[in-house]
Amino acid sequence: MTTPSDRVGARAGGWASVAIAILFGLPAAAQTGQPASAYKAPVISDTGKLKGPRQPIFFRHDIHARQDQIPCLYCHSTVTISSEPGIPAVQTCFGCHQMIGGSTPSHQAEIKKVRDAWANRRPPEWIRVHSLPGFVRFPHQRHIKVLGTDGCITCHGDVRQMPQVYQVSTLTMGWCINCHVQRNVPRDCTLCHY
Amino acid sequence: MAEPQSSRVSYDFVTRAIARTLGTPGKGYFALLATAVALLGVGIVCLLFLLRYGLGLAGYSHPVYWAVYITCFVFWVGIAHSGTLISAILFLFRSGWRTAVYRTAEAMTVFAVMTAGLFPLIHIGRQWYFYWLIPYPNERGLWPNFKSPLIWDEFAIGTYFTVSTVFLILGLIPDIAAVRDVATGWRKKLYAICAIGWRGTNEQWRHFTRGYLYLAALATPLVLSVHSVVSWDFAMALVPGWHATLFAPYFVAGAIYSGVAMVITLLVPIRKLFHLEELITVHHFENLAKLCLLTGLIVSMSYCTENFVAWFGGNPHEREAFWYRAFGPFWWASWTMNICNGLLPWLLWSKKVRTNILGLFVVSIFVNVGMWFERFVIIVVSLAGEPFERFANATYNPTWADWGIMAGSFGWFFMWFLLFVKTFPAVSISEVKEVLPAPQRGKVAAS
């Protein structure tokens, strides 16, 4: 059994803001005028020791989400309205990284990959980390509606602490059900399976 | 009780005669075994195709969702019944004649249940998930549905298999000890292990006889329940032709009927091949034939009742279903069933037929065929005739996948059976001795 989107491989990416906003937009922290967090992401030299799959571009959630305090929804913008959270388009990345080139050589090398992807129109093929078992519908929007836009960590763990994203929850049925039972929300089969 | 055996039959004779059956097999035996294994091979190949491509290879159609596989399942479960009947129920009734035939019947039971148990696994759509029917703790937090007759089936068949197996093994222990004490070579070692230290002491017999009695007492309701539960697979559904309170006794009688016929079918060649004419006599066959006649009459009665109720009940769906059975496109199956099961047993009223081994053999084969068709008619014809939604009814044509796996099931059954009769005593040594007069010296005190 496959879901149709699997069959045609349509793991389409994100619906982002229009290019103008990205080009002139700055990280949210800077926009709101709040001081950047005191957290300074460490330089990681040995990436082999990090948990989680190695991605084509060493994208660091800890730098973007913690050090720079970019909210999750800046990139995963459809999570509040759609079942799909949305993988940001290269355009979104490039919106900032057109100007931000990176401070260390290793950062610069990774950011160059983004710029190349934009220039060559070849988006990176991210390795999927959070993969639900087959044949489950997970409407992100309803969960975010209840848990709030910071509720991502409930299932994804505190991605802000992760230089490289790895799976924290088992995402098995028992795990889902456990939460549904605890919160006294329905656990009717056809809420997720159809 | 009448003296069934000739006078030269003594304890020693019994031991020797039965131990002799365990000797090196002849060419005929190997030919039979090879045939059985070949049939099994055919079944396995068909099954592999089925697993790879799906159940579509079998002849199912839209309303006929159960067909030859479930027919075979019920057929084999039915076969399994006479074994326990003869070994447990007749044991409780203290019928002496059972002793010569019960081991074969019991072995047949175990192997028939083994065969039957395969079919529900083969026939489900996703065979690799069969274990979802077992209540085991899992990460999904899901349990099976105990309201489903299929789960009852699982428990009934599982229990039946377990109980009939231990019953067979328990009965075998004193006999294995007996052959251990006369055997030589590797067989002696094998039997020494299998006999687990049996010596026939008064202590052992004391616990054994008591335990055996209780097992028989437990197996008796079990044997009646198992085919009742199988019948409820159908009776619990609302398909006209299935939905009948009559089904439990009807199925149990049918099961014993077919089982006894199968015992006759198996015993005739065994008696011949193993030269057991003096242990298994015409008297035994006659008794089996009488049992066959009795259950056959119950089955015929059930047929009549079924049709009468369909007519008398006035339910148009029921009437339709039974009309379709008799005169629809599957009339040949229904009439095969009626003639083989309803008319043929009347031959057994005649003592001539009952005491004619060859005649009995032929009748028993017809009964087996008839009983297979009974299940086919109940399952396939009731579904194909679909009287609720006239628009949805359709016909059914079995394919090679149906026949192949059915042949495989016969191969599987006979393979085990043939291996058994050459490995373990196929006639109970100790129980045959039980019905012999014990050696007495006469006036002991005087000497």
Next chain:
Amino acid sequence: MKLVNPLTAIFHPPPTPGVLAVFGHLDTTVDAIGRLHAAGHTDFTVYSPIPRHEIEDALDQPVSPVRMFTLIGGISGCAIGAWLTLYMSYDWPLVLGGKPIGSVPPYVVIMFEMTILFGALSTILGILFNALFAARRLGTVAYDPRFTNDKFGIFVPSQPARAGQVESLLRGAGAEEIRRA
């Protein structure tokens, strides 16, 4: 009851001293049992190829405790069946065809089958436990292979000093053969 390591008991039994008599006939065996009783012997082993009421009656043993195994097994099986069905139904209650969640009539089938299953298995355990493993002096007493064929036997454990007396008693009862172990 003393538990013996079953493997040792089956394969390497240390012999018990005593007298083994082989009988060719049932009535002589029964007679010998009577005489042994009369002589005050209570602790002896009788071999027979088949169970005979005559021997049982002569021995006058208590009823086998196997029946308790059957009873307890059956009751616990029934209880397990009830627990299995009811607990699992209520653990994730799903409505099916408008039937109750814990619907007892269908569950009776499961309870019944579990009663039989557990009853039968514990009966078997009872037999094995009592007849083979928990039996006194299992496998340590003298034995003759003909006992499973057509001979009866009586083994009377006795110190060598008293063996002669037992021997003559058994011979008097009609033993065909007598051996000392």
Next chain:
Amino acid sequence: MDRRRFLTVLGATGGAAAAASACSAEPTEHLVPYTVPPENQVPGIATYYATTCRECAAGCGLHAKVREGRVIKLEGNPESPINQGRLCSRGQAALQGLYNPDRVTEPMARGPNGQWQTLSWDDAIARLQAKVKEARGKGIAFLTGLETGSFGALVDGWMREVGGRHVTYEPFAFEALREGNRLAFGTAAIPWYDFANARYIVSFGADFMETWLSPVAYQNGFTRAHAFESGRDGSMAKYVYIGPRLSLTAMSADEWIAAKPGTEGLLALAMASVITNERLAPALPPVDAARMRELLASYSATKVADAVGIDAPVIRRLAREFARSNGGLAVAGGIAAQYPNGAAIVAAVNVLNYVAGQVGKTVKFGPDQALDAGSFKQLTALVADMSAGKVTLLLVHGANPGHSLPAAFSSGLAHVGYKVSFSSYLDETAAASDLVLPDLHPLEQWNDSQPRAGVYALQQPVMQPVFPNTRHTGDVILQVSGKAGAFKDYLQTRWRTLHQRYGRGQAFDDFWNTGLQHGGVYTEAPTRGVRLDPGVARLTTQTPAASQDVSLIVFPSIGLHDGRGANKPWLQELPDPVSKITWHAWVEVHPETAGKWQLANGDVVLLKSPHGAVRAPVWITPGVRPDVLAVPTGQGHRAYGRYAKDRSFNAFELLSDQPTEFGGRAFAVGVTVTKTGDHRRLATLEGDAREQGRGVIEVLPLAKARELKRSAHPFEEEETPGYARKALDAWAEAQHEKASLGNYAGEHPRWAMAIDLAKCTGCSACVTACYAENNLATVGEDLVTRRRQMSWLRIERYYTGGEGRAGQPVGAVVMPMLCQQCGNAPCEPVCPVYAAYHTPDGLNGQVYNRCVGTRYCANNCPYKVRYFNWYNYAEPGGEWESWPDPLNMLLNPDVTVREKGVMEKCTFCVQRIRGAQNRARLEDRNVQDGDITPACAQACPSEAIVFGDLHDTASLVAARARDPRGYHVLQGLNTKPGITYLARVVHGDVRET
């Protein structure tokens, strides 16, 4: 705003396929983001674009549902005045034309040894340019299908420029209708028939629910007139069908009268004569009255009765009912317009409408239907020229005469110098051409059409081309003719004229965008009056000479039409609404005739006409005159892709290749019938054709239906006494309370459906909608023969009336049968693993990934609406693959594609229910009545299906469920279904089923 700019939609192709089943290890999945996200597209949320259907000439408005850059479903555009948001099977199956695996993906030319060679567009255009230059003045012809918009104009213009001619050709082109109107009224226009306001409808062979003119619109209008609604004025229109065959359209009729073939005109004139003689209608103007007297004098009911085969009193009754209804509508078409005297029959029916005073009321000239395709005569003239070597360059677009005129066209083609096809598929005509320049699919291209005067429908690309190397023929023509700009510019230029007329001061861009949003510009054309043509008095409708041969009629297949649907598996597997046969053609034989010839269902006979011969399997039906045989068109392709090729027989081969007097084609022909001795099993879904009073379909006579009190429940079978029912209900309530952990105890809707059988015509649009929405597999001819179809929703058709006995009225009743979502479902308790269970909101849930496939549920379902996956229909490259690439792109991502060994069934489109609930939750509101429409209800041209919450007493479905006509199928089983059927209502008596 340009919605078309889907720059680098990478997400739609490539990527990883997931594991085939849960037992194998999950492979690494990749997530490929967009480089630039497409506008208006949110992953996980569908976007809808308005466009126009091009599957037939009706021009219905479409809404294309687009997910992640690919169109996954077509629905009717509710704003379209043609189809009112409804859509037929053929329209929905356009998707399978778009994603057809046998599409031509790039330009191809025939090489020296006859092999196809691909070439670049530049090369192809250069080649075409050279050929056009070469052929100038030596005969250029451009053959297209009916084009009523800019593309047709472009072709016209180009042909004028290069000195060629533009011939349009439709195999079913309504020549007789135009000629008949000219004979009667002096105008060749085809009026708009106002079915909705008719009170008495007589169809002379016009199959207005199938392929005649605008089937969706007319079916919708028809059900508005013919449906029974208690409380309305209580008088539903009566509908009489006259024709040799009980077609789908005829099945809805209150009376089916099988007049002798070819005498329909006599009948119409006889009715007209009764009306004038008995002064049943307002007096005509004196001139007309005189003409009518002259004409009708020789057509009194008694005189024609014998010729027509209908008793004179019946003719008089029909005429009186027609006239007195004060809203009569007589339409002629279908086979009645396809006899050699078809035009005269149409004219006679016009006369009937005229004398009854209905022209201008129910027959509206003014909003004429733009169906002025060329006539068959024009095509035969072209073929004659081709054969004579007068055509050097033939260009074909949107027509396949190689199939519909097989012999003559092929032989003509051999004499043509260079043949160019713009077909998207290698059909017979394209396969015989020298150059194929694959056009975009209509869903990928710009165009417009004018289905009816005043309606300007726009067609816009709803997604990126599936095959990027295909090109819009409009663009190609512009390039070849050396003009600047793309076809879109040409289209916009033409729309500037419309803008001036209807723009009302808007800027053009706004006007254009509004048009795109609404699917076009819709205006009402005023009705104009017509007068009788003076020549009408000399109208003769001679009866065809009796012949030794049996007469055979060829009718357009409902799904496949003239054969263009044959490459779409949905349509191939769609059971013909009448015969229920799939994947092959058949010949309809009356039981009496079959008995005479000793034929059984499936016997193959050889049908031989003067023009050709075919071998056809017999299907015996009471729905055809004993002296008539009938065969459908559509099959028998010799090319046209894997689904169409070499399937059954081509009925066109039996027909004459010469035009009739009125310039059309005769679809009736004399044949000889020979038994071949061969036999085949019909690939049918039909079990028993008779319902035998099982209470599956209930029918009420109108008189009784009118008398029903609001609280009456004539069909209710009370099996349980009142006190017991109360106790049972209370007990069921308590059970739900106990199951609070499973969330049964809370407030829940009870999803339910009401299906009005007085509206349902059996057209089967819902069946295709279900296939499209729920990813149903098409299993192919062999498996249908073995009854393994997956159709969750099937239309059951039972015959009513005297079987086999001539003279007894015969009819048919239909009903959609889908999962009834029983309250006490027999399927649920038998499932050992809870895969079938009851959801708190009253559905019979089916959890596909829990199912192990014991199939017990299907055995225990009295409605037989559960379907099993016998094979893996989704296995790429597998023997039973249902969606070969790129057909898999139409799969609905919201619905699981089921694995082999799994039971599946209708769950009232649970994905739509959950989607609506998710949306409502985001908006902090409850789901309202009308938020959820299952696919079947949405497509239904008759609006027969209503869905909603039964617990909401204000909902429409609750109101329908309370209707006194309501009943549940097999009520006696106490399954408490969620579907309420509303009994069919008929004029006259209820016949035995």
